[in-house]
Amino acid sequence: xxxxxxxxxxxxxxxxxxxxxxxxxxxxxxDNWRKLTTGTSGVRKISRFSTEGLRTEIAGLVxxxxxxxxxxxxxxxxxxxxxAVEAIAQSSIGSRGSFPGPLFLAVSPAETNWxxxxxxxxxxxxxxxxxxxxxxxxxxxxxGDFRHYYSLYQFGSIAEHLADEFGTRGQPIxxxxxxxxxxxxxxxxxxxxxxGDTDAALCMGTEGAICEEVxxxxxLLSALSTQNDDPQGASKPFxxxxxxxxxxxxxxxxxxxxxxxxxxxxxxxxxxVRGTGERADTFHRTxxxxxxxxxxxxxxxxxxxxxxSAEDIDCINAHGxxxxxxxxxxxxxxxxxxGSHLADTPISSNKSMIGHTLSAAGAIEAAISLLTIDAGVIxxxxxxxxxxxxxxxxxxxxxKRDQAINTVMSNSFGFGGQNVCLIFSAEPA
Amino acid sequence: xxxxxxEVWITGIGLVSSLGEGLDTHWQQLTAGNIPAPSVDTEDQAxxxxxxxxxxxxxxxxxxxxxxxxxxxxxxLGTYAAGLALDDAGIAHNxxxxxxxxxxxxxxxxxxxxxxxxxxxxxLDTSDNPAALLNAxxxxxxxxxxxxxxxxxxxxxxxxxxxxxxxxxxxxxGEEMAGVSAIETAAAQIQNGQGEVFLVGxxxxxxxxxxxxxxxxxxxxxxxxxxxxxxxxxRDGGMIMGSAGVFLVLESRQHAEARGVKPYARLNKxxxxxxxxxxxxxxxxxxxxxxxxxxxxxEGPLAVLSGCCGVQPQLSxxxxxxxxxxxxxxxxxxxxxxxxFGNTMEAQFPFNVALASLAISRGAFFDPFDNSGxxxxxxxxxxxxxxxxxxxxxxxxxxxxxxxxxxxxxED
Numbered sequence: 001x002x003x004x005x006x007x008x009x010x011x012x013x014x015x016x017x018x019x020x021x022x023x024x025x026x027x028x029x030x031d032n033w034r035k036l037t038t039g040t041s042g043v044r045k046i047s048r049f050s051t052e053g054l055r056t057e058i059a060g061l062v063x064x065x066x067x068x069x070x071x072x073x074x075x076x077x078x079x080x081x082x083x084a085v086e087a088i089a090q091s092s093i094g095s096r097g098s099f100p101g102p103l104f105l106a107v108s109p110a111e112t113n114w115x116x117x118x119x120x121x122x123x124x125x126x127x128x129x130x131x132x133x134x135x136x137x138x139x140x141x142x143x144g145d146f147r148h149y150y151s152l153y154q155f156g157s158i159a160e161h162l163a164d165e166f167g168t169r170g171q172p173i174x175x176x177x178x179x180x181x182x183x184x185x186x187x188x189x190x191x192x193x194x195x196g197d198t199d200a201a202l203c204m205g206t207e208g209a210i211c212e213e214v215x216x217x218x219x220l221l222s223a224l225s226t227q228n229d230d231p232q233g234a235s236k237p238f239x240x241x242x243x244x245x246x247x248x249x250x251x252x253x254x255x256x257x258x259x260x261x262x263x264x265x266x267x268x269x270x271x272x273v274r275g276t277g278e279r280a281d282t283f284h285r286t287x288x289x290x291x292x293x294x295x296x297x298x299x300x301x302x303x304x305x306x307x308x309s310a311e312d313i314d315c316i317n318a319h320g321x322x323x324x325x326x327x328x329x330x331x332x333x334x335x336x337x338x339g340s341h342l343a344d345t346p347i348s349s350n351k352s353m354i355g356h357t358l359s360a361a362g363a364i365e366a367a368i369s370l371l372t373i374d375a376g377v378i379x380x381x382x383x384x385x386x387x388x389x390x391x392x393x394x395x396x397x398x399x400k401r402d403q404a405i406n407t408v409m410s411n412s413f414g415f416g417g418q419n420v421c422l423i424f425s426a427e428p429a
Numbered sequence: 430x431x432x433x434x435x436e437v438w439i440t441g442i443g444l445v446s447s448l449g450e451g452l453d454t455h456w457q458q459l460t461a462g463n464i465p466a467p468s469v470d471t472e473d474q475a476x477x478x479x480x481x482x483x484x485x486x487x488x489x490x491x492x493x494x495x496x497x498x499x500x501x502x503x504x505x506l507g508t509y510a511a512g513l514a515l516d517d518a519g520i521a522h523n524x525x526x527x528x529x530x531x532x533x534x535x536x537x538x539x540x541x542x543x544x545x546x547x548x549x550x551x552x553l554d555t556s557d558n559p560a561a562l563l564n565a566x567x568x569x570x571x572x573x574x575x576x577x578x579x580x581x582x583x584x585x586x587x588x589x590x591x592x593x594x595x596x597x598x599x600x601x602x603g604e605e606m607a608g609v610s611a612i613e614t615a616a617a618q619i620q621n622g623q624g625e626v627f628l629v630g631x632x633x634x635x636x637x638x639x640x641x642x643x644x645x646x647x648x649x650x651x652x653x654x655x656x657x658x659x660x661x662x663x664r665d666g667g668m669i670m671g672s673a674g675v676f677l678v679l680e681s682r683q684h685a686e687a688r689g690v691k692p693y694a695r696l697n698k699x700x701x702x703x704x705x706x707x708x709x710x711x712x713x714x715x716x717x718x719x720x721x722x723x724x725x726x727x728e729g730p731l732a733v734l735s736g737c738c739g740v741q742p743q744l745s746x747x748x749x750x751x752x753x754x755x756x757x758x759x760x761x762x763x764x765x766x767x768x769x770f771g772n773t774m775e776a777q778f779p780f781n782v783a784l785a786s787l788a789i790s791r792g793a794f795f796d797p798f799d800n801s802g803x804x805x806x807x808x809x810x811x812x813x814x815x816x817x818x819x820x821x822x823x824x825x826x827x828x829x830x831x832x833x834x835x836x837x838x839x840e841d
Contacts, residue, residue, distance in 0.1 A: 154823075156607070174602040195621040417598070
């Protein structure tokens with residue numbers, strides 16, 4: 001056994017040995033990377049459900065996986081399974097159906113879809129369909145005809161199914177911090193390995209829950225782009241004419257390990273999780289403090305956790321949602337936290353191509369941050385034809401950039417004021 | 430690393446249930462010498478009984494009406510209980526402490542609008558263009574605040590906004606086990622120097638047709654009048670859902686001592702695991718968990734709080750497991766908390782930790798909650814309380830709450 005390697009605070013070093021990804025661009029690292037670096041958009045007209053009467057008719061759905069009638073938890077599970085299979089295969093960790101560590105799953109809260117609600121309401125053949133509303137719904141629920149929906153719509157359902165399939169250790173954790181969820185899953189894995197509780201962790205985000213009601217809800221918050229005539233051009237982070245985000249689906253999985261454990265088994269190290277930072281906001285349910293202090297703190301704390309300085313950041317994987325509010329606040333916070341170094345730091349929003357994958361976004365962008373380091377190529381922010389004159393950053397507009405990258409910062413800011421920043425570097429730490 | 434692990438103290442408790450608000454109210458009712466009458470509503474979710482939340486004065490913890498209006502009953506109850514816990518721990522209104530307080534909320538989701546859902550279902554059933562009707566109905570009937578009130582992570586968001594808790598903020602989901610994982614994770618972080626103070630807890634409101642529907646799908650609800658959880662084994666079992674909001678302040682010993690705060694109790698250990706719930710599997714998991722705490726369980730009487738929710742066959746399996754403690758020379762004095770409080774789901778485990786801490790700090794255990802003979806009297810001063818938690822669908826846990834080597838908070 002070699003000497004145990006520690007970080008600047010004496011903690012085990014956390015590395016990534018497996019990455020899996022599925023987005024509106026496609027399945028797997030190779031397909032996604034090819035499309036990310038050629039500036040391809042995965043946003044399309046929605047075909048899963050009727051958009052008649054909706055203000056937004058576009059999304060980056062993953063609608064080719066073919067589980068049959070759409071059912072949100074089954075779809076989120078299917079996406080999660082794809083990214084987990086890819087990541088675990090790359091990592092060659094454990095054995096089939098036996099992953100040697102806990103599962104941290106970022107997932108949107110379970111909700112019964114309207115199709116399923118109406119299926120129950122209408123009842124099985126021969127049901128007593130007297131009465132109305134929930135009285136009838138609850139009575140038909142109790143017939144036993146829809147028992148399969150009981151476990152499926154539990155909040156812990158998807159993680160439990162994944163734990164069964166991949167044989168992760170202990171009680172899996174399903175978590176949500178809204179749009180920061182995927183990054184929170186990585187944080188929890190990092191913390192568990194740093195504590196020495198485990199040598200490995202399966203950190204995942206999945207988002208497959210896009211239906212009529214979800215579109216309507218975000219519409220009512222004025223959060224979505226309505227540029228329906230040009231789906232591929234609708235997500236335009238940092239642009240002057242940005243008008244909201246584009247909802248999307250996808251999943252990513254990172255296999256995290258302690259550096260010592262990965263070395264001991266001869267695993268290929270894909271990158272190092274150098275540090276994480278977090279700070280909750282107190283201002284508003286959907287908006288950041290006007291002075292950006294919570295996001296600034298999040299970024300500053302992530303730097304402090306790594307022991308690095310702003311100058312060590314080579315590139316930023318932006319939260320970059322394409323909402324007027326987020327992109328302005330992200331610029332403000334980065335200006336404050338990175339100071340003059342920001343002017344020299346390329347910042348790119350994957351959401352310009354993928355859309356905003358909500359619960360999965362933090363994990364997907366962590367995966368892409370690592371691919372960026374590996375390739376020495378920064379994917380572009382597409383649809384940036386007229387950059388917001390008040391956002392003075394190098395947003396890598398429209399065309400990828402070849403540049404050696406050692407360290408990437410990845411930002412995730414959620415509704416509800418939950419903010420997370422992750423920093424990844426190439427090996428060696 | 431051979432760093433000595435920090436002790437985890439419970440230094441603040443905020444508690445509202447169907448039986449009342451606050452530790453004193455619960456203490457009086459649970460030690461009155463007879464089984465308190467549970468608060469049961471048989472109408473609201475008929476044919477199922479539920480334990481409704483007691484009336485409480487929202488404005489004392491959520492003073493702004495604008496904040497109150499942004500939440501549904503579930504978020505209000507959690508935000509209220511969180512405020513009680515912060516007050517109790519002496520953290521409320523202290524900006525420095527609040528900025529260093531981490532939060533893990535165990536959450537389901539907020540209430541759906543039952544009237545809107547019902548009207549839409551009834552209309553869709555007879556519509557010849559249901560897709561267009563659904564979209565039009567959602568666009569006209571949903572309100573932005575309702576969506577935010579439903580979001581699982583917005584209980585934590587509201588706690589940050591209303592009370593100013595701003596260090597890390599995580600929301601765990603997954604029914605009963607979300608409460609277990611929240612406390613288990615917070616304790617691990619404190620023990621390893623990843624935080625000194627945590628606000629941890631959750632809430633559940635039983636008077637919700639959308640959740641009644643979900644549990645009815647699995648035939649998981651007890652039908653008919655209230656009955657002790659153990660007695661439900663005779664008729665295929667079933668849960669009675671309960672309402673509670675409970676938050677705990679967990680704190681490292683050093684941090685609490687430095688600011689001169691006495692604990693109710695010490696969180697000695699929380700362990701958990703899972704299985705596929707084939708016959709006997711959960712019992713086997715519980716046996717393995719027991720091995721991890723058994724060296725701290727001396728022979729003789731042991732105070733045990735069970736979260737047994739009432740569904741079968743878990744009810745019979747968990748009872749058999751608890752009674753098998755006698756094979757180790759332990760005489761368990763079991764209290765099935767769900768008999769009085771119902772299954773409060775994500776709040777259940779935090780609630781039992783609060784009850785266990787109450788018993789430790791007051792130096793006595795509760796009277797039996799059931800008179801069938803399974804719940805034995807316990808007359809000693811409980812130095813420790815074992816908490817057993819089996820999720821209604823998945824997950825098993827054991828936890829040990831005990832007496833630290835330090836002066837406790839009593840009835841002061």
